[in-house]
Amino acid sequence: MPQTANLLRLVYASRATQEMSFTRVLTIIAKSRSANKVRDVTGMLLYDGGIFLQVLEGAPESVRGLYAAIERDPRHHSLKVLFEEPTKTRLFSGWSMGHSGATAKDIAGLPGMSDAFLDGHDLDRLGETQVRTLLEAFRKGALDLQSA
Secondary structure, eight states, X not given: OOSSSOEEEEEEEEEESSOOOHHHHHHHHHHHHHHHHHHTOEEEEEEETTEEEEEEEEOHHHHHHHHHHHHHOTTEEEEEEEEEEEESSOTTTTXXXXXXXXXXXXXXXXXXXXXXXXXXXXXXXXXXXXXXXHHHHHHHTSSOOBOO
8 A cells, every 4th residue: 555645644533323342343344444455545443332433544535435434324423523634654554444452441541641531432522632642552552453
């Protein structure tokens, strides 16, 4: 997957319309991986307690098209784009979709993180600074991330 093209990174959070088992989330990830390879989209997905946090990276039209499809997906509601930025490099290069089993408690324990993940998973309190802290923790290996 290209590393130095004009890319877009979009990070969003949403609520699941119903609680999902870990097995169900893994099924969604498996389907996403094959579709994302075709789109040349990389990223990662975190799911805990009915909250999705996802990073999408790729060509702007691919990322925006995928996000538009997610907005229409009946499994999501209360979608919130946390940040969107042009980039020349991917944080999750070569991963059609990484995922993590990190819990809200794991995340809230990171330096610089608020209790937004513990206090009812309050998406309104989850901001760009906290998301960037979280992504950096994954990049440095401070939280478990499974790639594929």
